[in-house]
Amino acid sequence: MYRVLYPLRTYLIISGNKEKANIMTADWVVPLSFKPFLLGVAISPKRFSHGLIEKYKEFVVAVPSVEMLKDVWIAGTRSGYEKLKEMNITFVDSKKVSTPSIAEALANIECKLINKIKTGDHDFFIGEVVNVSYDKEFFEKGKPNIKKKPLAHIGENEFVSFEEKIYKA
Numbered sequence: 001m002y003r004v005l006y007p008l009r010t011y012l013i014i015s016g017n018k019e020k021a022n023i024m025t026a027d028w029v030v031p032l033s034f035k036p037f038l039l040g041v042a043i044s045p046k047r048f049s050h051g052l053i054e055k056y057k058e059f060v061v062a063v064p065s066v067e068m069l070k071d072v073w074i075a076g077t078r079s080g081y082e083k084l085k086e087m088n089i090t091f092v093d094s095k096k097v098s099t100p101s102i103a104e105a106l107a108n109i110e111c112k113l114i115n116k117i118k119t120g121d122h123d124f125f126i127g128e129v130v131n132v133s134y135d136k137e138f139f140e141k142g143k144p145n146i147k148k149k150p151l152a153h154i155g156e157n158e159f160v161s162f163e164e165k166i167y168k169a
C-alpha cells in the first residue's frame, strides 16, 4: 500500500571514501530543514551501504536522469562493490566530503552524518548538506530544468520522468 505515495523521485546514495566507494539506489530521500540544510535517507540495515555510512559518517546523494536508468537499476538490485564493474559511472572528488560524487549525475549533494534514527525496518540517516554541485543545464536560475529528465519511480522496474508542461497555481 505504500506505493500509493508514488511516483517518488529516485536517487543514488554514494558511501565509502576516495579509495573505495559503493552506490545504492534510494527513493526514500527527503529534505528536513533549510537552516541547517538537512537531508534524510531511509536505509535498511540489510544494505551494504548502511554499514559504510555508519563507518565513514558521510554520504553523497546523486540526482540521476533517465539516461542513467541502467546504472540506477544495477545499483538498486545488486549489493556491494562488485556491481560497480557493471556500471558506467565516473567517480569524481567531492568538494567537502571524502565520499566521491558521480560525474554523470544532474547534481551531487554532499552530506555529513549528524544523526541516525531507528524507525522500523529501515534506519533514518540525517545528513547536514555541506556542498551541492550540479549540471548548469539542469539547475538554472534556482529551478530544476525538467527537460534534463530527473528520474522518478513508479514501482518494480518501472520509472517515469516529468512532462514538459508546467501547471501554474
Ligand SMILES: Cc1cc2nc3c(=O)[nH]c(=O)nc-3n(C[C@H](O)[C@H](O)[C@H](O)COP(=O)(O)O)c2cc1C
Binding pocket: 010, 022, 023, 024, 025, 026, 027, 028, 029, 042, 043, 044, 046, 047, 048, 049, 050, 072, 073, 075, 076, 077, 078, 079, 080, 081, 122, 153
Ligand atoms: C528504485 C529503487 C529504490 C530503492 N530505494 C531504497 C531506499 O529508499 N532505501 C533502501 O534501503 N533501499 C532501497 N532500494 C534497495 C537498494 O538500492 C538495494 O537493496 C541495493 O542493492 C543495496 O545496495 P548495497 O547493498 O550495495 O548497499 C531501492 C531499490 C530500487 C531499485
